[in-house]
Amino acid sequence: AQKITQTQPGMFVQEKEAVTLDCTYDTSDPSYGLFWYKQPSSGEMIFLIYQGSYDQQNATEGRYSLNFQKARKSANLVISASQLGDSAMYFCAMTNNFGNEKLTFGTGTRLTIIP
Amino acid sequence: GAVVSQHPSWVICKSGTSVKIECRSLDFQATTMFWYRQFPKQSLMLMATSNEGSKATYEQGVEKDKFLINHASLTLSTLTVTSAHPEDSSFYICSARDPARGVQPQHFGDGTRLSIL
Numbered sequence: 351a352q353k354i355t356q357t358q359p360g361m362f363v364q365e366k367e368a369v370t371l372d373c374t375y376d377t378s379d380p381s382y383g384l385f386w387y388k389q390p391s392s393g394e395m396i397f398l399i400y401q402g403s404y405d406q407q408n409a410t411e412g413r414y415s416l417n418f419q420k421a422r423k424s425a426n427l428v429i430s431a432s433q434l435g436d437s438a439m440y441f442c443a444m445t446n447n448f449g450n451e452k453l454t455f456g457t458g459t460r461l462t463i464i465p
Numbered sequence: 466g467a468v469v470s471q472h473p474s475w476v477i478c479k480s481g482t483s484v485k486i487e488c489r490s491l492d493f494q495a496t497t498m499f500w501y502r503q504f505p506k507q508s509l510m511l512m513a514t515s516n517e518g519s520k521a522t523y524e525q526g527v528e529k530d531k532f533l534i535n536h537a538s539l540t541l542s543t544l545t546v547t548s549a550h551p552e553d554s555s556f557y558i559c560s561a562r563d564p565a566r567g568v569q570p571q572h573f574g575d576g577t578r579l580s581i582l
Contacts, residue, residue: 385570393556395509395573441508445571452499453560453571455508 352377354442354456362462363432370417371427371459373442382446384425385453386416389439398440401425429461437463468492469561471574479582480551486544486577488515488559494539495561499571500532503556512557515542549581 353376363369375384386398401409401416409416417426429436442456468491476484488498496517501509513534514522521534531553533545542561546553558576 387573393558393576393578395558395560395576397570397572400570452511452514453509454511457508 352379352382352444352446352454354444354454356442356456356459358459359457360460360462362464364464365434366431368428368430369432369436369461371429371440371442371461373425373427373456375423375425375442375444377444377446379446382444384416384418385443385445386414386425386427387441387443388436389441389458391438395441399427432463434463434465437461469559469572469574471559471577473577474575475578475580477580477582478549481548482581484546484549484579486546486557486559486579488542488544488561488574490540490561490563493561493563493565495542496539496564498536498542498559498561500534500542500544501558501560503558503576505556509558512544515559517542546579549579551581554579554581 355374382403384401388396399409399411399414399416401418408418413430415428439458439460441458443453445451470489470491472487498515500512502512503509511524512527515534515536517536517539523529536542556576556578560571560573562571
């Protein structure tokens with residue numbers, strides 16, 4: 351069974367600062383994928399970034415980067431130069447078999463950017 | 466690309482009504498779609514995996530007779546909440562992945578907010 355743990359229910363960050371959202375995972379599968387999604391108050395799920403279990407380098411997508419530490423089973427999301435529009439819920443999720451299977455979500459972190 | 470459309474966005478109806486929610490993949494064929502449920506301030510919980518041309522696979526604790534899933538074509542899956550009651554009020558959201566694009570994330574519909582009076 352897979353499990354995702356997000357230990358930060360809420361975070362407040364000053365605009366333009368960097369922020370790290372924590373995510374740890376547990377799985378017995380050697381092949382898996384890790385994802386981060388953003389959910390604004392309107393409800394839609396917006397894909398941010400993906401990391402495969404065999405990827406050697408940390409994934410980056412614009413202001414988002416994923417700090418993948420396989421031995422520690424952590425996949426923290428780093429948002430650089432935060433913006434007011436970054437205020438939302440952030441969910442860490444994983445699948446086995448590189449995204450072919452169902453997603454298991456963490457409990458989420460509510461990020462609030464302070465002007 | 467890889468757009469998923471969900472309809473309707475909002476439903477308000479009386480207790481005992483059956484409600485159908487549609488999930489469409491607009492620019493790809495999806496042999497598998499997923500249905501999630503999200504209560505306020507909680508995470509997404511998978512309800513079932515919808516398989517084109519075969520029966521859906523339900524997660525433990527999800528009543529298959531209550532939540533009917535039909536995946537009759539490669540671009541459409543429907544979730545019908547039968548005889549809905551106030552405790553069925555929730556946010557329902559579907560997702561799908563384009564298998565032709567290799568390693569790609571699942572893309573989500575915009576969700577359906579269901580309120581049963």
